[in-house]
Amino acid sequence: MPKLGVNIDHVATLRQARREFDPDPIKAAKICEQAGADSIVAHLRADRRHINDSDIRRLRKTVATRLNLEMSINREIVKIAVSIKPDEATLVPEKRAEITTEGGLDVIRHFNRITKAVETLQKNGIAVSLFIDPIKKQIKKAKESGATVIELHTGRYDLVRTKAAQARELKKIKDMTRYARDLGLIVNAGHGLKYHNTKAIARIPGIEELNIGHSIISHAVFVGLAAAVKEMVRIIKK
Numbered sequence: 761m762p763k764l765g766v767n768i769d770h771v772a773t774l775r776q777a778r779r780e781f782d783p784d785p786i787k788a789a790k791i792c793e794q795a796g797a798d799s800i801v802a803h804l805r806a807d808r809r810h811i812n813d814s815d816i817r818r819l820r821k822t823v824a825t826r827l828n829l830e831m832s833i834n835r836e837i838v839k840i841a842v843s844i845k846p847d848e849a850t851l852v853p854e855k856r857a858e859i860t861t862e863g864g865l866d867v868i869r870h871f872n873r874i875t876k877a878v879e880t881l882q883k884n885g886i887a888v889s890l891f892i893d894p895i896k897k898q899i900k901k902a903k904e905s906g907a908t909v910i911e912l913h914t915g916r917y918d919l920v921r922t923k924a925a926q927a928r929e930l931k932k933i934k935d936m937t938r939y940a941r942d943l944g945l946i947v948n949a950g951h952g953l954k955y956h957n958t959k960a961i962a963r964i965p966g967i968e969e970l971n972i973g974h975s976i977i978s979h980a981v982f983v984g985l986a987a988a989v990k991e992m993v994r995i996i997k998k
């Protein structure tokens with residue numbers, strides 16, 4: 761049974777709509793943990809559009825499960841990660857104009873820079889995960905970078921609209937999970953996972969953790985955060 765990491769970025773997105781104090785992502789993290797989240801995920805973007813430096817510092821002090829910092833390999837952000845020491849860092853590609861993370865890291869193309877960031881973070885006791893598309897060549901290169909964890913991008917599985925295409929994407933994720941596990945990597949998955957499409961991913965043998973944000977925070981607007989997290993925990997764990 762996979763674990764659930766709840767991404768709380770969009771609690772901060774709502775706060776930033778007024779640039780005041782509410783809702784507080786630190787309070788949200790606590791509620792998520794109490795409702796059964798196994799880790800808290802937050803993305804410190806270079807443009808600080810939602811989570812900011814103070815949030816990350818406060819999360820480090822208050823998160824009782826595990827803090828997974830999503831981040832780019834930007835030098836300033838790596839420096840912040842080293843000083844804050846999250847339990848885990850998930851390296852993602854980041855483009856200023858994108859609405860959310862588009863596609864996985866191209867580990868082949870940026871191998872040297874990624875390897876350097878992996879080394880720096882690991883030297884400081886931070887486990888490193890690479891967010892990549894379910895493609896053999898990328899997984900192989902991720903292993904060569906020294907990272908011990910990968911997160912398979914499930915965005916395409918979410919976006920395709922026909923049953924046949926969904927089945928194809930699901931099979932790709934299943935096959936690539938097995939391939940990565942055989943290489944000795946820990947495999948997580950995430951992006952675009954919702955209440956209706958998570959069960960099939962959670963059933964894939966060998967996936968360690970699912971990282972889910974937008975759907976849980978959206979559902980929380982109507983049912984409350986604790987109920988929204990509990991409902992996702994039920995889907996994943998039963």
Ligand code: PXP
Pocket residue numbers: 767769803830850852860861891911949950951952953971972973974975
């Ligand atoms: N995993 C990674 C690496 C991400 O970048 C994101 C989005 O921040 C997520 C998971 C969560 O995606 P979603 O908000 O679509 O659930």
